Amino acid sequence: MPELPEVEVTRRSFADAIEGARVEAVRLGKPLRWPLGIEPGALKGQRVGQALRRGKYLWLPLEKGGLLMHLGMSGSLNFSAASSAPGFHDHFDLQTDRGLLRLTDPRRFGAVVWSPSLEDDPAAKLLSTLGLEPFDPRFDGAHLHAGLSGRRVAVKLALLAGDIVVGAGNIYACEALFRAGIDPRVPAQKVSRPRAAKLAAAVRGVLAQALEAGGTTLRDFKDAHGVAGSFQMQAEVYGREGLPCLHCGTKIKRIVQGARSTFFCPSCQKR
DNA sequence: AAATCGTCCTGGCGGC
DNA sequence: TGCCGCCAGGACGATT
Known part of the structure; x- marks a missing residue:
């Protein structure tokens, strides 16, 4: 599932190659999460700018507005000089004079939405609830602690919500919770200031390490040149239910929080 | 305001 | 072996 590292790895893998390219054609496949919001033909002839990332969204600027893209659960972008016939799961093609940018997304939770700018809707609305970027210097223990305060939900769910810090x-x-030694079930508001600082550092650390590893490829994820990530090899708890904790040997436990699996070490992670 | 829930979708897997 | 049913999972939008 593309999280911040996967989206950033994707961005880096095609941003330079596509910058300055001119749109020749747009092809839409099956509907994605939201409609494109503009007549595809209207994009023709426009030059592509520098791709940006905000949270798990990518912003591909055009001369008039731009495209806000999300990879959803199973999406990946591919950019290649040679164009090819679309496959069954290819639902958006941006044909340029430098190559074809293609969104492949079997589950179609992803989206490509045209917006007149990042400051106008629909982009502005979609980005308005996002928290700080994890590598923003303002994201620290104090910020995380403040964000967690007053929330009774489990700290894991507060992190996932993305309104304190994006990308995880x-x-x-x-x-990150494993690295910080925090039980994922702890109510957000019960996380002390020092532990929040530890957690903020852990979030930054794990995302940075995943970025270096080219992201995590469980099934679908590939960068824009088809390269898979390898962070799944370094995961210490995710997907390791029943296996011994790499630090203490206790069996890793899996629970369900907010309809999603949480993996943690019952010994290393405290309330 | 915060929390919960429904919703979208389909490959893959467990069960029989 | 083949079919069926269930589930993961990001995040919005509605509801409580």
Whole structure:
């Protein structure tokens, strides 16, 4: 599932190659999460700018507005000089004079939405609830602690909500909580200031490490050149139910929080 | 305001 | 072996 590292790895893998390209054609496949919001033909002839990332969204600027893209659960973007016939799960093609940018997304939770700018709807609305970027210097223990305060939900769910800090989805939230030694079930408001600082550092650390590993590839994820990530090899708790904790040997436990699996070590992670 | 729940979708897997 | 049913999972939008 593309989380921040996967989206950033994707961005880096095609941003330079596509910048300055001119749109030649747009092809839509099956409907994605939201409609494109503009007549595809209207994009023709426009130059592509520098791709940006905000949270798990990508913003591909065009001369008039731009495209806000989300990879959803199973999406990946591919950019190749040679164009090819679309496959069954290819639902958005941006043909340019430098190559074809294609969104492949079997589950179609992803989206490509045209917006007149990042400051106008629909992009502004979609981005308005997002918390700080994890590598923003303002994201620290104080910020995280303030964000967690007054919330009775489990700290794991507060992290996943993305309104305090963006980018940590299910895998990295589990990993960060393990690194910080915090039980994922602890009510958010019960996380002390020092532990919040530890957790903030853990979130940054795990996302940075995943970025270096090219992201996590469980099934579908590939960067824009088809390269898979390898962070799944370094995960300490995610997907390791029943296996011994790499630190203490206790069996890793799996519970369900907010209809999602949480993996944690009952010994290393305290309330 | 915060929390909960429904919703979207389909490959893959467990069960029989 | 083949079919069926269930589930994961990001995040919005509605509801309580």
